[in-house]
Amino acid sequence: MRFYGGIHLRDVAIIGVSQTKFGELWDVSFRDMITEAGMKAIGDANIEGDELDAMYVGNMSAGLFVEQEHIASLIADHAGLTPIPCARIEAACASGGLALRNGVMAVASGYHDIVISAGVEKMTDVVDPTPAIATASDQEWEAQQGVTFPALYAMMARRHMYEYGTTREQLAMMSVVNHKHGAKNPLAQYPREITVDQVLNSGIVADPLRLLDCSPVSDGAAAVILCPAEDAKKYTDTPIYVKASTQASGTIALHDRHDITTIDSTVHAAKKAYEMAGMTPKDIGGVEVHDCFSINGILAIEDLGFVKKGQGGPAIEDGITELDGRIPVNPSGGLKARGHPLGATGIAQAAEIVWQLRGDAGKRQIEGIEVGMTHNIGGTGGTAAVHILSR
């Protein structure tokens, strides 16, 4: 990504990553979680905290979840990093992906050299997180009508089933494959396998989606350290290079889409990412997609160009998204099994792809992966962020 829009940009490398355990972390506070993630990433990068030039933190809703705004300052303070500039980035569930992109842009432009991009969400301090999550949709014209966030994805699922014949079992398989991978990830919230029958017999949340179609309510944090690619070997023998970092917007309300079975922001962000990296879907050896609900995993592999529109369901049933399949999807377990602390997800996805590319992914390692991708969605597609990373 040397030249973009006619401007000379520096290549960017990731030299350190981390993720806390995801789950219901009752005994850990918001500030302690993000500090732990930051310390581990800094340690992983073999740098000292005072070498950092700036921090970007993805977080959807500390205001509603822990009644705290101005979290950038709070984190810099508790991480012992003042007075570095620190900014919170918010785009609902895509906040982490955008924090990564802002860090990449800061290093690529030459404005900063060593940057930490992190993400954090503490969701379990409130009794019912549903109203806070609903603010990722159009509060006045969707949520006010009694529409919950899962119901919006349920409506996408129903239409996808109607137009393409996607089956209830195929949706369930998305969750089953995620858990199969997540069972091998010690940092996952639910490191265990589930069956199609368990999905089909779980409680109905918003028909046709059931509990085991839905990503959980999670606490967690993650962080990555970025630096100019030309300096990366000073810090690590296995730098991972950022080949593309893109973002696109879409309508906030689902009802304003021309086609609610396609997430246009994903399509746009992916197209730009392939252009920026000079690659095609065939070059991608593994992808972390935003499966906040099973249907969104299916939409993602279609909209990212791995299968034709409408073929996502059968493709998952055929096993192409498994670790040894044609396009391994969510080796971490995805949002479903790893967990989905909203603002942390985009960063955790990048951390997973970095571990995969370094060959450090343990039992869930994708053999021979050279290039990986992350796909992070905000709301029902009002924001999409796509990154392509390579060895």
Added chain:
Amino acid sequence: MKDIVRGWRHIQQRYNLIGSKCSQCGNVFFPSRVLCPECRRKGKIEDFKFSGEGKIHTFSVIHTPTDEFKTLAPYVVAIIKLEEGAQITSQIVDCDPDMVEIGDDVEMVFRKIKEEGEDGVISYGYKFKLKN
């Protein structure tokens, strides 16, 4: 508190289904927009009253609502393609949830939407029912 001003501000939209139209390109919008996304500053926005007739484009039956809607569960929500062109998100009422199908004709009805606690305001507005 928030629903007092917010509800009042949108009474024409919520009670009478008045959205907007860009007379430059002919596109209609619900909810109302002050700017046509196609024509932007060249557009000309005016009020537009929808008939309240439309077809169900997709729907879901909510079994796990927020507290405000708990007494209604299970209830049907849908995206409805209005006859004049815009799509709207609303509840489908006065029917067994099992009766609802994609493509069904629906019409707007005026209903209570929610109560904001014992001391709060009661919000009213549009819902839809199946047409026979």
